[in-house]
Amino acid sequence: AAAKAGADAVKLQKRNNKAQFTKKAYANSYNSENSFGKTYGEHREFLEFDKDQYVELINFSKKLGLIFISTAFDIPSLEFLIDVKVSAIKIASGDIVNHPLLLEASKANLPLIISTGASTFEEIDMAYKLISPQIKNFAFLQCTSSYPAKYQELNIRVITNLQEKYPETIIGFSSHENGISAPIAAYALGARIFE
Numbered sequence: 001a002a003a004k005a006g007a008d009a010v011k012l013q014k015r016n017n018k019a020q021f022t023k024k025a026y027a028n029s030y031n032s033e034n035s036f037g038k039t040y041g042e043h044r045e046f047l048e049f050d051k052d053q054y055v056e057l058i059n060f061s062k063k064l065g066l067i068f069i070s071t072a073f074d075i076p077s078l079e080f081l082i083d084v085k086v087s088a089i090k091i092a093s094g095d096i097v098n099h100p101l102l103l104e105a106s107k108a109n110l111p112l113i114i115s116t117g118a119s120t121f122e123e124i125d126m127a128y129k130l131i132s133p134q135i136k137n138f139a140f141l142q143c144t145s146s147y148p149a150k151y152q153e154l155n156i157r158v159i160t161n162l163q164e165k166y167p168e169t170i171i172g173f174s175s176h177e178n179g180i181s182a183p184i185a186a187y188a189l190g191a192r193i194f195e
Contacts, residue, residue, distance in 0.1 A: 009067035011071065015077055028040045069089070070086050072101065093118060093143050093174075096119045103134070106138070113193060116158075117174075128140075138170075141191075149176040172193025
């Protein structure tokens with residue numbers, strides 16, 4: 001469907017659940033009508049694609065002419081994504097302050113896309129100073145971390161601020177609103193990657 005709609009890329013997310021959760025949280029009973037396991041860990045593991053599934057999805061994406069991107073939520077997941085040869089790495093808004101993950105991702109020799117979410121300009125600048133000596137092929141995406149985001153909360157004018165502050169960096173827009181007008185306005189302001 002993404003290829004038929006004219007998308008350039010598809011993006012998944014990869015988490016190493018044992019790296020993400022404490023042993024207690026991983027082993028907690030998970031009684032929900034939507035559960036895929038008896039514990040929260042079993043439920044989360046069910047939802048993760050394994051290496052063979054990732055390779056199959058990457059090959060299928062290539063066959064359709066799509067770039068395959070995935071978000072790494074932790075260093076083991078980053079290593080997994082490098083191993084399966086994704087085309088680019090995404091860093092979620094909440095991890096812009098995860099400097100060990102940012103630094104390792106910047107050394108992966110892959111394009112890097114970083115959402116800004118609820119971060120401050122100081123946090124964005126710290127991320128920039130950390131990764132820019134390592135990699136030149138990265139982008140920041142203006143993002144509002146609420147689902148769905150209200151139009152008055154999107155702050156798309158930040159795109160202009162990011163372009164002025166980082167003129168050599170591609171700036172994009174990660175849209176969480178219900179609609180299509182905000183990405184059009186973001187494009188008019190200069191955003192060139194859309195999620």
